Amino acid sequence: MPEAAEARIALDLLDRARGVVDPALRSALETLPGALRRIAMYHFGWEDAEGAPTAGSAGKAIRPALVLAAARALGGDPAGAVSAAVAVELAHNFTLLHDDVIDRDPTRRHRPTAWTVFGTADAIIAGDALFSLALRILAEDPHPASAAAAGRLSTCVIELCAGQQADCAFEERGPQEVTLDECVEMATAKTGALLGCACALGALYAGADLERTEAMDGFGREAGLAFQLIDDLIGIWGDPGRTGKPAGADLAAHKKSLPVVAALCSGTPAGEELAALYRTPLTGPDIRRAADAVERAGAREWAQAQAADRMAGAVQQLSRAVPDPAAAEDLLALAEFVTRRNR
Amino acid sequence: MPEAAEARIALDLLDRARGVVDPALRSALETLPGALRRIAMYHFGWEDAEGAPTAGSAGKAIRPALVLAAARALGGDPAGAVSAAVAVELAHNFTLLHDDVIDRDPTRRHRPTAWTVFGTADAIIAGDALFSLALRILAEDPHPASAAAAGRLSTCVIELCAGQQADCAFEERGPQEVTLDECVEMATAKTGALLGCACALGALYAGADLERTEAMDGFGREAGLAFQLIDDLIGIWGDPGRTGKPAGADLAAHKKSLPVVAALCSGTPAGEELAALYRTPLTGPDIRRAADAVERAGAREWAQAQAADRMAGAVQQLSRAVPDPAAAEDLLALAEFVTRRNR
Numbered sequence: 001m002p003e004a005a006e007a008r009i010a011l012d013l014l015d016r017a018r019g020v021v022d023p024a025l026r027s028a029l030e031t032l033p034g035a036l037r038r039i040a041m042y043h044f045g046w047e048d049a050e051g052a053p054t055a056g057s058a059g060k061a062i063r064p065a066l067v068l069a070a071a072r073a074l075g076g077d078p079a080g081a082v083s084a085a086v087a088v089e090l091a092h093n094f095t096l097l098h099d100d101v102i103d104r105d106p107t108r109r110h111r112p113t114a115w116t117v118f119g120t121a122d123a124i125i126a127g128d129a130l131f132s133l134a135l136r137i138l139a140e141d142p143h144p145a146s147a148a149a150a151g152r153l154s155t156c157v158i159e160l161c162a163g164q165q166a167d168c169a170f171e172e173r174g175p176q177e178v179t180l181d182e183c184v185e186m187a188t189a190k191t192g193a194l195l196g197c198a199c200a201l202g203a204l205y206a207g208a209d210l211e212r213t214e215a216m217d218g219f220g221r222e223a224g225l226a227f228q229l230i231d232d233l234i235g236i237w238g239d240p241g242r243t244g245k246p247a248g249a250d251l252a253a254h255k256k257s258l259p260v261v262a263a264l265c266s267g268t269p270a271g272e273e274l275a276a277l278y279r280t281p282l283t284g285p286d287i288r289r290a291a292d293a294v295e296r297a298g299a300r301e302w303a304q305a306q307a308a309d310r311m312a313g314a315v316q317q318l319s320r321a322v323p324d325p326a327a328a329e330d331l332l333a334l335a336e337f338v339t340r341r342n343r
Numbered sequence: 344m345p346e347a348a349e350a351r352i353a354l355d356l357l358d359r360a361r362g363v364v365d366p367a368l369r370s371a372l373e374t375l376p377g378a379l380r381r382i383a384m385y386h387f388g389w390e391d392a393e394g395a396p397t398a399g400s401a402g403k404a405i406r407p408a409l410v411l412a413a414a415r416a417l418g419g420d421p422a423g424a425v426s427a428a429v430a431v432e433l434a435h436n437f438t439l440l441h442d443d444v445i446d447r448d449p450t451r452r453h454r455p456t457a458w459t460v461f462g463t464a465d466a467i468i469a470g471d472a473l474f475s476l477a478l479r480i481l482a483e484d485p486h487p488a489s490a491a492a493a494g495r496l497s498t499c500v501i502e503l504c505a506g507q508q509a510d511c512a513f514e515e516r517g518p519q520e521v522t523l524d525e526c527v528e529m530a531t532a533k534t535g536a537l538l539g540c541a542c543a544l545g546a547l548y549a550g551a552d553l554e555r556t557e558a559m560d561g562f563g564r565e566a567g568l569a570f571q572l573i574d575d576l577i578g579i580w581g582d583p584g585r586t587g588k589p590a591g592a593d594l595a596a597h598k599k600s601l602p603v604v605a606a607l608c609s610g611t612p613a614g615e616e617l618a619a620l621y622r623t624p625l626t627g628p629d630i631r632r633a634a635d636a637v638e639r640a641g642a643r644e645w646a647q648a649q650a651a652d653r654m655a656g657a658v659q660q661l662s663r664a665v666p667d668p669a670a671a672e673d674l675l676a677l678a679e680f681v682t683r684r685n686r
Contacts, residue, residue, distance in 0.1 A: 121507075131474065132474075133497070136498050162378070
């Protein structure tokens with residue numbers, strides 16, 4: 001299918017997911033006690049810091065769209081899986097609130113992060129409340145798959161925690177003290193696990209057996225890692241599209257992203273050069289030299305090839321979960337959209 | 344029953360709960376990924392900061408003991424409710440990890456808090472992982488009550504979050520800008536809710552109907568508020584027993600505890616005097632003056648009477664949940680033990 005057509009399908013799926021999930025998400029947030037609700041509504045972009053409604057959007061709804069598309073691809077009714085989609089989106093936003101506190105990130109979705117507006121304590125507590133809400137929604141959902149979904153989601157969040165912990169620990173280590181395997185494991189836990197979980201929950205809600213559910217999980221995980229590799233390349237060379245980080249942002253922050261670690265571990269002179277640069281503060285011309293070093297170490301090419309491999313792996317897992325290519329079309333469009341970032 | 348006999352029953356119940364729950368809790372923690380497991384084992388007092396085993400204890404097991412005693416009181420098999428007891432204990436420790444980060448508390452159970460040893464990020468993440476683990480254990484428990492238990496526990500954690508948020512918000516306000524009703528609501532959410540939830544989960548695991556489950560919840564909540572009132576009195580006048588905070592600790596920290604807010608809201612000259620003292624740093628003689636002002640405002644007596652009222656309310660709820668006094672004996676002993684702190 002041509003890229004443009006695939007992107008149209010994906011945008012349409014995201015729009016429709018947002019349309020179905022947002023009202024349920026808002027209703028869920030409305031049940032939170034006052035102060036917590038306000039922080040949550042701000043974080044989702046639905047209220048400003050004073051509690052006045054805003055026209056903002058709560059992100060791209062990729063995870064809810066994956067839940068619904070996975071349910072539909074396996075013959076389930078997406079309308080019956082809305083609770084699962086809401087739960088995954090709440091869990092995702094719980095991790096965003098905490099990650100922003102931990103990483104001291106000042107902005108999220110072009111707005112000041114919740115902790116900068118409400119303080120660290122409130123952002124931690126609001127994150128806790130969002131995750132509790134996610135699990136409450138699953139516990140109260142009469143769907144026969146809801147308990148299994150809660151088990152998968154909580155197991156997934158433990159993996160997300162391990163990924164975030166590893167990410168923080170890596171920042172403390174020297175430039176060549178993180179192996180590529182460790183870095184791939186961290187990225188899989190931090191990014192792949194929840195995309196996999198979203199697909200697996202959709203499968204569970206369609207009544208899929210364990211084998212298909214696992215294949216769905218594998219599809220989301222592989223696509224998630226492909227996305228992370230592309231995102232890491234953008235963190236070095238910038239975003240060809242409209243949105244995203246400025247070129248060099250990850251290098252300036254000494255971030256141990258996948259291409260950087262691949263370069264540092266390459267055993268090449270360029271890798272050594274990058275390691276030396278990573279031991280000093282990086283500005284203007286140094287950032288360009290560092291980017292060049294990553295490329296000369298072969299790590300730009302490696303990351304591009306890895307992203308393609310992971311997408312191929314995702315497609316393979318998807319064909320195991322959904323043998324009928326027509327039924328798999330939506331999920332494939334979402335995965336391509338996410339990884340190519342062609343929006 | 345004489346106090347000493349009741350205390351013996353309670354100590355025996357706590358010992359037995361620890362004996363049943365600790366192995367299950369340890370097994371659960373063993374499933375956590377390496378770094379998260381290490382932080383958790385340190386927090387529970389089972390390992391030192393270097394990961395070497397310690398003989399430390401993980402606290403008094405009051406919540407697990409309440410789960411098991413509530414199950415037994417309603418004719419259930421406590422052995423079948425161990426997962427619920429483990430989940431409640433994990434949820435409790437998740438809140439402790441986050442509360443210590445938020446309150447910057449340096450010690451917990453006479454040891455440096457996890458965030459002082461591993462850093463704020465790791466303590467936040469480890470807390471998140473403990474709560475995920477709690478929900479995973481319930482989701483994977485084949486007991487027919489496990490989904491309802493997960494619903495109650497996650498609803499309870501939202502209330503705990505609201506209580507902690509309110510507690511932080513109160514600290515930002517002036518001495519006379521917190522009403523007594525707000526303070527009671529905060530204490531109920533922060534302390535009563537989880538004790539109530541522990542009892543309710545025991546009831547659910549015994550197959551109790553909604554009415555008895557709610558009565559059990561009410562019993563734990565009322566006992567929890569009685570405990571908080573006693574604890575707040577100790578925070579001002581010190582602990583008559585072996586353990587606890589030094590006299591005046593809460594006053595030195597300008598804490599808006601229940602007796603303090605009762606005094607500040609009393610409309611008495613002593614209340615005004617306390618408000619003035621709370622606008623200045625408090626040391627030695629000022630702390631004694633502040634304690635005297637609380638007493639002269641009638642708030643020491645109020646808190647003692649309130650604690651007695653709440654215990655009476657707890658006993659009443661207990662008799663609704665468990666009409667047979669012999670069957671209710673263990674729960675009553677635990678409640679008396681917790682509130683009288685006669686150990």
